[in-house]
Amino acid sequence: MITIKDLARAAGVSPATVSRALNDSPLLRAETKACIRRLAIEFGYEKNELARGLVTGTSGAIGLIVPDITNPFFADVARGVGEAARARGYGVLLCTTEGDPVLERSHMHLLRRKRVDGLVLTSATADDPHLQDLIRAALPFVLVSRLVRALDAPFVVGDDRHGARLAVEHLISLGHRKIGFIGGPKDVQPSQDRMEAYQEVLAEHGLPLHRRWAVFASFAQEAGRDWGRTLLSQNDRPTAIFAANDMIALGVMEAAEELGLTIPGDLSLVGFNDISYASLPRIQLTTVAQPTQEMGRIAAEHLLGAIERGRQRRLARILRPRLVVRRTTAPPAR
Amino acid sequence: MITIKDLARAAGVSPATVSRALNDSPLLRAETKACIRRLAIEFGYEKNELARGLVTGTSGAIGLIVPDITNPFFADVARGVGEAARARGYGVLLCTTEGDPVLERSHMHLLRRKRVDGLVLTSATADDPHLQDLIRAALPFVLVSRLVRALDAPFVVGDDRHGARLAVEHLISLGHRKIGFIGGPKDVQPSQDRMEAYQEVLAEHGLPLHRRWAVFASFAQEAGRDWGRTLLSQNDRPTAIFAANDMIALGVMEAAEELGLTIPGDLSLVGFNDISYASLPRIQLTTVAQPTQEMGRIAAEHLLGAIERGRQRRLARILRPRLVVRRTTAPPAR
DNA sequence: TTGTACGCGTTATCAG
DNA sequence: CTGATAACGCGTACAA
Secondary structure, three states: OOOHHHHHHHHOOOHHHHHHHHOOOOOOOHHHHHHHHHHHHHHOOOOOHHHHHHHHOOOOEEEEEEOOOOOHHHHHHHHHHHHHHHHOOOEEEEEEOOOOHHHHHHHHHHHHHOOOOEEEEOOOOOOOOHHHHHHHOOOOEEEEOOOOOOOOOOEEEEOHHHHHHHHHHHHHHOOOOOEEEEOOOOOOHHHHHHHHHHHHHHHHOOOOOOHHHEEOOOOOHHHHHHHHHHHHHOOOOOOEEEEOOHHHHHHHHHHHHHOOOOOOOOOEEEEEEOOHHHHOOOOOOEEEEOOHHHHHHHHHHHHHHHHHHOOOOOOEEEEOOEEEOOOOOOOOOO | OOOHHHHHHHHOOOHHHHHHHHOOOOOOOHHHHHHHHHHHHHHOOOOOHHHHHHHHOOOOEEEEEEOOOOOHHHHHHHHHHHHHHHHOOOEEEEEEOOOOHHHHHHHHHHHHHOOOOEEEEOOOOOOOHHHHHHHHOOOOEEEEOOOOOOOOOOEEEEOHHHHHHHHHHHHHHOOOOOEEEEOOOOOOHHHHHHHHHHHHHHHHOOOOOOHHHEEOOOOOHHHHHHHHHHHHHOOOOOOEEEEOOHHHHHHHHHHHHHOOOOOOOOOEEEEEEOOHHHHOOOOOOEEEEOOHHHHHHHHHHHHHHHHHHOOOOOOEEEEOOEEEOOOOOOOOOO
């Protein structure tokens, strides 16, 4: 592996000069610079960022922590993060927690050993213990689609309350009065907000709020299937279900098929996020769309700004969701 | 940020001893080791892997290059790679090329500057120029679902020919005689193999091979939609289509809906890969399943083995695909 | 405008 | 068993 010393020898200058040429230092004659650069290319020189990092105290990489990269929501975020990072020449270290706090912890350590310059977090719970560590260590981070109210940490989220309102009001305007809700985990903010807004809207319209029609579960298809079965097997079943994300909605779709219920004939269904699954032919899920990739991009750009500026700035970006009406919602059967 | 020197001072030993304690060197008294380790935890010490990498010539990270992380196929691979890497304490640098050779090139450079210890490549074309560079640089790599015949490079692939046979023979056994094929890019091996096997099977069964029913396209839903429209608008249209991957198949499904053709009534459809989309309710795509996540895991494990052993070994793993019959295939209408 | 010299945090090679 | 000491490759004050 060729180093600046090799280049220095070949060019008949000192290593320092080579370093300056490669970093485009202004106090260097244009010719020397050009000559050295030409040599670098000719030799196939690649700067050693480990060495550079050691002296500058930066690594040129950020960490991205997601629960599950095979969930299209997080894949979209990852894509946005990746684009922003590449645009600035940063690398992205991807970590998958599978919702396991132990794994999350071990990944945090890995990333800190690797001296990442910052973190994008998509899996923080409402009372995440790691965040305090990060703040103490002055390691910049941005939360995506997660909000930790106690902490005043930088975040990019969708307006979950507004999004949930859109969904429930859409169902009500179609004439539904018996509307169920299947939420994500109880301890994450989007899940909580969507539940609260759901309850609010029902109350505003004087609709009954049945405990057994509204549950917290998890952001997974299986959860949707299982709770869908439960909700739809009741004697007095809801005519519409608002699912806290699209994966849950797909699970409900499965459950409905099993039970012989047609959508939207017997059951209207609304999801959240508008992941790529939702617009598939035959699925055509009505859902609340969030600009997911954009969220990743914004988060990473803010993070990189904070890193290069050397200090954290506030970020409280709330993106407006919009309702995408497809073919899983219709007036209730009479 | 606290260093081994700090620990050394606190423990009243030399930095070298601390280093040995942390690396679990056998030639160190158990007590000293324990004492130092206790201190390290107490101080919240995190080893600086940049510094370590500088002296050992390793970075403890591997690069993963995928065309598109939002494609569930590559997300699955990424998951497998991530698991294997984590199990050995390695980090994964994720790079997304979006099929752009320029981006791919720039990512390769980024990864080499970061001194990754090895690469998992999922987007190599049959005549990729980068691979020669990697070999020359003695940087280990493994190809996933891509095979470069000219090179004798380590790879993990599915048996594409066999998989394609399964698909086409399934259609023939249902009674189809007019079978179309929509392939991926012309210059990648899986795409080529699937096309060849498709043609072989048709020939073996004495079925006509219409040029206009078999095309190379790209591994994307839009390609499936566009070519699906083309194939299905012909006067003498195929009664079945074998798509070179599931994304293409979904596109064909779209096209069929547009044209008012029902599946499997008017058209039978088989995909490839069994991505998560395929088993969704209502989609229920008949497809050739590959153990995608497993492929990523195997690739990463081999790679890490090669890295730690210090020399590349051969790897020519061909995983057996299997046909998953769901609801998009049936005998042709008569 | 360029060169010298030092240090970043760690590991490895010697001595002891 | 442990301690000095010298690298690893680069950036940067300071000197020239």
